[in-house]
Amino acid sequence: MSGDADLRPGEVTVDLPPATDAQLRFIGKIRTPFQTPADCPRQGDPEEGPVCRLELIPELEPALEGIERSSWLEVLYWLDRSRRDLVLQSPKRDGRTRGTFSLRSPVRPNPIGLSRVRLVRHFGTVLEVRGLDCLDGTPLLDIKPDRCDHAVRERAAHRDGDDAG
Numbered sequence: 001m002s003g004d005a006d007l008r009p010g011e012v013t014v015d016l017p018p019a020t021d022a023q024l025r026f027i028g029k030i031r032t033p034f035q036t037p038a039d040c041p042r043q044g045d046p047e048e049g050p051v052c053r054l055e056l057i058p059e060l061e062p063a064l065e066g067i068e069r070s071s072w073l074e075v076l077y078w079l080d081r082s083r084r085d086l087v088l089q090s091p092k093r094d095g096r097t098r099g100t101f102s103l104r105s106p107v108r109p110n111p112i113g114l115s116r117v118r119l120v121r122h123f124g125t126v127l128e129v130r131g132l133d134c135l136d137g138t139p140l141l142d143i144k145p146d147r148c149d150h151a152v153r154e155r156a157a158h159r160d161g162d163d164a165g
């Protein structure tokens with residue numbers, strides 16, 4: 001998705017060196033009710049947003065052990081339907097532009113999305129969460145315990161001479 005026809009007034013693209021293979025592997029996919037970009041919120045809502053599913057590949061089921069220790073998670077995903085060559089963007093389509101790295105736009109050289117989500121339920125290779133803003137079928141890159149939950153546990157573990165992980 002990178003035709004000039006998609007450009008808004010004032011937007012600027014560059015020719016970038018070819019993407020190298022960073023050896024990322026998709027760990028699963030995200031199922032959401034959002035079928036088109038127009039259906040997606042700009043950012044997810046972890047309180048009122050719909051329940052979405054993170055579906056991991058079966059091999060990774062053991063990697064979810066202990067996930068319920070965090071009620072909040074950070075989810076990283078690959079915004080696979082984004083163009084990757086815009087350096088100046090016009091979010092409001094009004095000809096006024098901002099640099100890509102000053103925006104959370106999905107359009108970026110490496111289209112990685114990051115959302116803080118609330119964990120609703122875990123079963124098997126599936127996590128049900130609230131707070132996502134991505135299209136149905138978006139590839140999943142990583143899941144981490146939220147920094148706040150993690151920091152609290154780390155401090156407690158340090159106090160108790162334990163390893164919180």
Ligand SMILES: C[S@@+](CC[C@H](N)C(=O)[O-])C[C@H]1O[C@@H](n2cnc3c(N)ncnc32)[C@H](O)[C@@H]1O
Nearest residue numbers: 037040041042079080081082106113114134135
């Ligand atoms: C503004 S981005 C924010 C992503 C993430 N929460 C972040 O801050 O890094 C969310 C928007 O990306 C677009 N989007 C969602 N899934 C996408 C996908 N798989 N490929 C390309 N664009 C997508 C939708 O327009 C959605 O509203």
